[in-house]
Amino acid sequence: MTDRRILVVDDEESVVLTYVDELEQAGFRAQGVTDSAKAVELYKRERFDLVLADLKMAGVDGMGVLRAIMEYDPEARVVIMTAYGTVDIAVEALKTGAREFISKPFDMDALVGKLRSVLEQQTDEAVRGNLRDLGLASIISVNCNEMNQAKLVVRRQGRVGTIHFEGGTIVHATLDDEEGEGVIYELLSWEDGRFSLEQGVPPPKRTIEADWTGLVLEAMRRIDEGTGEWDLGWDEDEAQQEENMDRIAKALEALEGVDGVVICSQGAELLGQATEGDAIRRAMFTAFVGRRAETLGALVHGDELRQVALASRGRSTIIVPYGQNYAGLSLVERTSAESVTQGIQTVLRRYRQG
Known part of the structure; x- marks a missing residue:
């Protein structure tokens, strides 16, 4: 019997009961709810190891549950399941923070295997923290001064930004569908949010040529202008x-x-x-x-x-x-x-x- 706790979220009670029973037989401690709002409240109160949520539900759907939980706990493990999967929906779910996107119908043994894989994913491969404790400008400074090759991921209110470092400078950055210098200015305006930093990740391409110190100072100037200096x-x-x-x-x-x-x-x-x-x-x-x-x-x-x-x-x-x-x-x-x-x-x- 494992101590790993799984929260099942589906608006059909029979489905919830089936999944809870199967997961408990597989050795998990499972609990289910049919109300998505209650699911978020329950997660905040009890902090489950994993959330298994259906995409299509009355009221707040699975994506809404995913966004709410990720905003509260950016390190949460959430798996989305659906019978209406498309590439666009899958990409949106993964960008928002889902660990897996599973299409129905599926074999229960396969589902259990997926959940075990997600639960076994290492969380210590990256340095994680909050921008309120360590500002983004400081993170940039450290990585550039130490000549790190690294990937920084920043999450805030459902948005995900990335910054790639190599050779003592910033070489690439993305936010939603944007990339390049403008992303750095936007991210540096974020005063809160969660970040994870993984070393040794090569950049996929180069979209930024400017020196990192110039980018930081320009971001500060823009913040000044936006607030009237x-x-x-x-x-x-x-x-x-x-x-x-x-x-x-x-x-x-x-x-x-x-x-x-x-x-x-x-x-x-x-x-x-x-x-x-x-x-x-x-x-x-x-x-x-x-x-x-x-x-x-x-x-x-x-x-x-x-x-x-x-x-x-x-x-x-x-x-x-x-x-x-x-x-x-x-x-x-x-x-x-x-x-x-x-x-x-x-x-x-x-x-x-x-």
């Missing part, structure tokens, strides 16, 4: 200020050679960040930048953009004034301050402070 004065409410400061920090962290950014006041109050590591590391870096900013404030503040670079044990920290606050950038080992200066100036000038 923020005025980050103190008349904003606290939540909006924090969101804007985090966005600036993420833009700075996307620069080549930068592995962490904090924006803080002279009193070491954290205003924005894009820093990996635990809370203690972030707090120590914030305190470090705040103390140095207070000490060096008279030197670096002025009408023109200036900065101070502090080096220790092969690593550097750059402190840059930004309005009445300071941005502290931690550089990758052996990265020089001079190599990132132009990028810092470009980002901060685009995110103008009032």
Whole structure:
């Protein structure tokens, strides 16, 4: 008897009972429902190992169930079955996240074999995460700086985008029916969603020639234009200020050679960040930048953009004034301050402070 739990979804009760009985005889723990909305609620409550859903159902159909579950859990295993299969429907189901698309009629032993195969698919072949925890600009920066050959898949609200890396740059990207540079600008505007990164995947073709740093900066410029280029004065409410400061920090962290950014006041109050590591590391870096900013404030503040670079044990920290606050950038080992200066100036000038 296996502990793997399968949720069967079909609007015909007799079909549900048959599948549940057959799956239990095959060693699974199966449960069935005839209402698609209840199926989604049940999945959210109990998180089954696999969902087997019929395509044609009254009310919300199998594709609706698939979209709802994938939006809630992008790593879900969903298998769609139908007697009305077409190539277009199958492609749509697989693009939305279905692991398998099975046409009726089928032999029950064959179905059980398919389900076992889906359940045995390894999930540790790719690095997975949420864009709220690790921004797309940072993922791009890491893969390009490390010269990875990799495929990044990003999912959000039923949409699926891919980015292919090779030789230290982005070579191909797709989103729905689009491909090329425009896809990168769209994906970089996503602030949430799930991603999976698989190493060693060669790109199918090349549709992008531009340098990756230029793509990221252009995406930031377009975001600025779309939001009216923020005025980050103190008349904003606290939540909006924090969101804007985090966005600036993420833009700075996307620069080549930068592995962490904090924006803080002279009193070491954290205003924005894009820093990996635990809370203690972030707090120590914030305190470090705040103390140095207070000490060096008279030197670096002025009408023109200036900065101070502090080096220790092969690593550097750059402190840059930004309005009445300071941005502290931690550089990758052996990265020089001079190599990132132009990028810092470009980002901060685009995110103008009032």
